[in-house]
Amino acid sequence: MAFDYEKYLRMEKIPHLWCPGCGIGVVLKSMLRAIDNLDWHRDDTAFVSGIGCTSRAPGYIDCNTLHTTHGRGLTFATGIKMAKPDKNVVIFSGDGDATAIGGNHFIHACRRNIDMTLIIVNNNIYGMTGGQHSPTTPIGFKASTTIYGNIDPSFDICLLARAAGATYVARSTVNNGRTLEKYIQKGLANKGFSVIEAVSNCHTQFGRKNNMSDPISSRKWIKDREIPLAKARSMKADDLKNMVITGEFISEESDMERWENYNRALEEYTKAYGDLIKKVKKKK
Amino acid sequence: MSEKIKLPDGFRSWEADVKIGKKEDKVTIGHWADGCKGCLICVDVCPKKVWKPIEAKNKYNGQLVTVVKADACIKCMLCEIHCPDFCIKIF
Numbered sequence: 001m002a003f004d005y006e007k008y009l010r011m012e013k014i015p016h017l018w019c020p021g022c023g024i025g026v027v028l029k030s031m032l033r034a035i036d037n038l039d040w041h042r043d044d045t046a047f048v049s050g051i052g053c054t055s056r057a058p059g060y061i062d063c064n065t066l067h068t069t070h071g072r073g074l075t076f077a078t079g080i081k082m083a084k085p086d087k088n089v090v091i092f093s094g095d096g097d098a099t100a101i102g103g104n105h106f107i108h109a110c111r112r113n114i115d116m117t118l119i120i121v122n123n124n125i126y127g128m129t130g131g132q133h134s135p136t137t138p139i140g141f142k143a144s145t146t147i148y149g150n151i152d153p154s155f156d157i158c159l160l161a162r163a164a165g166a167t168y169v170a171r172s173t174v175n176n177g178r179t180l181e182k183y184i185q186k187g188l189a190n191k192g193f194s195v196i197e198a199v200s201n202c203h204t205q206f207g208r209k210n211n212m213s214d215p216i217s218s219r220k221w222i223k224d225r226e227i228p229l230a231k232a233r234s235m236k237a238d239d240l241k242n243m244v245i246t247g248e249f250i251s252e253e254s255d256m257e258r259w260e261n262y263n264r265a266l267e268e269y270t271k272a273y274g275d276l277i278k279k280v281k282k283k284k
Numbered sequence: 285m286s287e288k289i290k291l292p293d294g295f296r297s298w299e300a301d302v303k304i305g306k307k308e309d310k311v312t313i314g315h316w317a318d319g320c321k322g323c324l325i326c327v328d329v330c331p332k333k334v335w336k337p338i339e340a341k342n343k344y345n346g347q348l349v350t351v352v353k354a355d356a357c358i359k360c361m362l363c364e365i366h367c368p369d370f371c372i373k374i375f
């Protein structure tokens with residue numbers, strides 16, 4: 001049965017500004033279905049973003065939305081959540097927005113385990129500003145700032161989030177809209193900080209420089225590199241170079257190593273903060 | 285089975301009787317030509333070759349697609365889910 005996206009959109013702004021075939025639309029749609037599955041009410045939910053092609057997403061949602069400054073979406077979102085802990089807060093961010101200029105905000109939001117969901121659209125490039133390389137541009141690939149091929153190793157966004165303390169972490173790609181929907185839904189439902197990485201195509205800026213300038217070949221390039229986490233576990237590191245490992249890196253069911261728990265937040269952040277306020281007030 | 289079919293304004297539609305596995309069913313495929321950007325993802329993801337590119341363009345100069353085999357549709361929803369532009373509805 002067709003999904004009623006119109007219910008959640010500012011239709012006067014559609015068609016959106018993204019290039020034909022840009023994966024961000026697929027991620028936005030997956031998120032709207034996830035929200036609908038959970039029956040979240042629009043007045044109880046805020047969508048926040050920084051700057052970039054990805055960060056334009058909240059502007060299309062007919063809801064409480066905030067388009068802020070580059071890399072700082074998480075800080076505005078944290079403010080909203082601290083002031084209104086009973087509301088839902090979702091942040092949309094690009095790979096540049098979340099892991100370059102906003103990298104510090106990213107790891108500290110994970111560390112606090114504050115009950116928000118961060119969706120990172122990783123298209124391996126600064127799409128909006130003309131295709132500069134980002135912290136996730138694979139080695140050997142071209143960008144307008146790495147014209148002879150990139151030599152900087154990439155961040156693994158999911159492993160970074162996991163190490164920093166996020167309590168739900170998953171990765172899928174724009175080839176798998178249903179899986180994205182499922183992971184985003186689990187992230188939204190998690191009472192703590194959730195990170196969903198959606199690997200996406202920017203054929204316009206990244207593809208063009210790397211011999212895949214149309215959406216179909218860029219999507220295929222992603223598909224051909226997808227490896228489920230369970231399979232990756234039994235593979236050699238050398239064979240996993242530049243691959244896209246998909247799956248849930250941390251979830252209630254996932255087999256997180258025991259010792260990895262030693263430094264993890266025990267409580268959701270706004271709850272810990274509320275408890276602290278009560279304690280201090282009692283003393284006075 | 286009668287599902288309520290509500291296509292937004294501007295959607296063209298194709299209807300057909302389909303067989304999904306052994307089950308008889310009906311499909312209505314909706315396409316919003318004015319929103320379509322001609323990315324051809326629908327053509328690429330459809331396992332039954334229901335969609336086809338055509339020469340015509342819309343008002344944004346986007347190349348258009350059309351439904352050529354509605355009766356082959358298995359209602360897998362792949363085209364609806366992966367159209368980045370909210371242009372496809374499968375009922």
Ligand SMILES: Cc1ncc(C[n+]2csc(CCOP(=O)(O)OP(=O)(O)O)c2C)c(N)n1
Pocket residue numbers: 051052053054055070093094095096097098101121123125126127128129134202
């Ligand atoms: C403080 C600041 N520095 C730089 C910029 C320019 N800028 C705008 S978007 C962007 C990068 C966007 O990349 P990403 O977050 O990956 O988003 P995408 O466009 O790829 O979705 C940059 C560097 C800015 N707007 N503000």
Ligand code: SF4
Pocket residue numbers: 017018019021022023024053054123127128201202203204205
């Ligand atoms: S430049 Fe890249 S990320 Fe931006 S809309 Fe175009 S394809 Fe999408």
Ligand code: SF4
Pocket residue numbers: 021315319320321322323324325326327348349366367368369370371372
């Ligand atoms: S996927 Fe959507 S926008 Fe792309 S060609 Fe098909 S209907 Fe048009």
Ligand code: SF4
Pocket residue numbers: 329330331332333334335356357358359360361362363364374
């Ligand atoms: S629902 Fe599936 S079979 Fe039917 S047109 Fe879409 S992709 Fe093709």
Ligand SMILES: [Mg+2]
Pocket residue numbers: 094095096121122123124125126127134
């Ligand atoms: Mg990017």
